[in-house]
Amino acid sequence: MAVEMSPSAAIVDQRDLEARGLKFARAWFTGNFFTGLVGGAIFYAFGHWLGNFIASGYTVVVNSGQNEIAVYLALIFGAVGFLAGLGVFNYPIQKLLGWEPKDPPKSEKRTFWEHFTYSTDHKVVGVQYLFVTLLFFLTGGLLALAIRTELLSPTYHIWAADTYIEVVGEHGTIMMAMATSLVLGPFGNYLVPLMIGSKKMAFPRLEAVSLWLLVAAYMVIISALWQGGFQAGWTGYAPLSIQGGPGQSDYDVGFALVGIGMIIGSLNMVATIINYRAPGMKWSRMPILVWGLLTTAFTMLLSVPVFADGLFIMGLDRAVRTSMLYAGHGGSSFLWENLFWFFGHPEVYLMAMPGFAMTMELLPVFARKPVFAYKTSAAGMIGIAALSFFVWQHHLFMSGMNPDMRPLFMLTTELISIPTGFLYLVSMGTLWRAKIRFEVPMLFVLAVFWNFLWGGVTGVFNSDVPVDTLVHGSFFVLAHFHFTIMGQLVFIVLGAIYYYTPLLFGVRLNDKLGKWSFWLILLGFNGTFLPLFMVGLLGQPRRVFEYALRLQHLNQFASISSYVLGFGILLYVFNLIWSLAVWRTPAGPNPWRSEGLEWQVGYPVPADNFEEIPVVLRSPYQYGVKDRGPVAELHPSAEQAAVVAGGEE
């Protein structure tokens, strides 16, 4: 089951190579983020020139003063140049030339600078992901505050109408692009090898590329703000998206980069979890988080390519004026809606599943009880993943879809509440008669259940066609999905960062600041989004910068609450940065007394995670079970490993 990846297994001797007719490659340049920027700028300029060379004389370009071919080529070349500048292509090119590239040595002690390089160490990539996704989240959060500031008044405008819709589109796209990686990126990459007893991820280079694609995507998507934004919002509906300015091309290419990164990252995750589990790490012993990431990765692998196809079509419609998405010229805007939501609704579960998995991963640690109905929770995740592909058309209830299809999609959407309920009830079972430790991560875990109750219950109503007819496109729906996504995923991620900081950085965050930030975030979040249910029912539409005067007080309450929420998050980030960079209070090897395998290696985590592939002896959730013994043998004898790998305990 597990694959040995010790250095001795690699080719290290020059004579070995020569005997096989090979030679070591000379070390090429070592790239980093800044050389990546230089490469990106050079290739961007070339792509732009090429696009102008090809298409500057076209009538449509002359009339509109906008050359989409140049924009697309510039962005695509720029992304490739960015990766080239990072050194991503050194290895494959050397391999193509028949040379044997040398990997840089891994060290136990990570340096600050290492995090700006194209590292293939899963622990470095995990930390890189953490800060990149935090950057996404904070950018999206600032844009959310900009939205709420505009909505303080229905008459006085902070932003112009077009700027407001740009801000809304950027907020949505950045948050959705970020959210899909929020657990899988930082925690998946850092923790999965440690949790399953592996020395590495299956494809370290793909892992690193998926991260840097996300960085490139961030730069592309945020640059749209300087190019008129994308008024079609994060859903990019045609024909609005086809009519949009160059900012819409940024959306197209940026989201495509995210999508490619998601496909690559999830492929790596699936391969790692299936093939790299240590002896004794049976499916029934696998940590819940790993189950969640496995089902998430499978869902991504099946859904994201469909979306990537949609983005490709959008690009063709915009750049070379095909009309696949434009009904006026024989295409169909429904095609986009279907391609988009075939990804877009599983996307919701791509966010919810790892969030719930992380919630259930942390819960037993602070409840000091085994996970209640472990197999039911794994079944719940598989059920959600499977059903998520059969619900997408509920987003089209109001779009003129075939009305006969509505009952079917109403039913499938309602059905998905059953496996979701599994996860919720399993968690309640774990909490039942538990001796709860109200540490900061546990507070975030408990808040998830409160928030998700609102999001989940309103979701059941939204799935009904009559209710959807009433609330479609309103702030009610907005409040619903913010409760399910932000109230669940973001809260648990904030708890998980707090929880795993000792393992990732060897330090513990300040508890007092942690509790202050938690309560501010919880109150601010609920104060922001609970009134929006009412605002929506009273008729306020989404994505509109003006509203009826009678809704001003509710909007003002929501806006002021959003500032409280923002301040809470600022306090959290301050706690994180200050604890990592200035205070640095050592946390000790396992401050939460977790039974998880990942906590058994101590800090700093050894360069190869484990000196030898461990043998897993039991489930990591046997809290309170007498005479339970160690979760794994970290230094197994060869016989021990062979016996367990053979399927006997």
Place this chain on the structure above:
Amino acid sequence: MRLSKGARAGIVLVSAAIAIGLILFGIFGYLRTYPPTVAATPSPTQPNTVDLTLQVEGAVGTGPHPQWVGWYAKDAAGKWVRTTIYQVPEKTYVHVTVYEYDSGGPLRNPYWGKVLGTQGGVEYLNGKPVSVLDAASGNGVAHTIDAPSLGLNIPVWGVNGNAKNFCQQGPCNPSEAHNVITFTFYSGNTTHTYRWQCFIPCGVGYLEGNGGPMAETGYMAGFFKVVA
């Protein structure tokens, strides 16, 4: 190299200051950048009335999108300013004069040819009062000024696009082919910022004429800022 606690704190604070600086630059250097506001001037002849003089052309000729269709307004000094944001006092009649230099065409929805929200329910096209413009004939309608919250719909009659003296780039001058449209509307009894927009898809080069200048403040969309 191990930095002291003070040095680390300094680096964090400087980084935070740079981040805040970038954010503020983004907000005020770009996102909060509006075209200028032009205030209507008191009418020298009519009491409780202000004058606002505008022109619209097929290509504005300046700014980041010189080929886009757009509007100019005459400021208090008599200079043409490229903007679509106009300030008018509350409880006042606003007398608007539009110099129209762009070509027109038939309307997809003939309803947009009806004059709404003006004094007397009419506009004056080259001095003649009209309540409906039949865009299916003649040069057709080029643009509209629509402010739904003010109940305002002003169709603007186009000029012949093949005219020898057709204006190619703004700001245009009276020696070039143009129509003069005047109308008067009441600014309302409360201060408010009203959104207005041209409802006729006139973004040449964009799919069905939508996109580009159509929703962009400073080109085919803007505000009437009604102030105390």
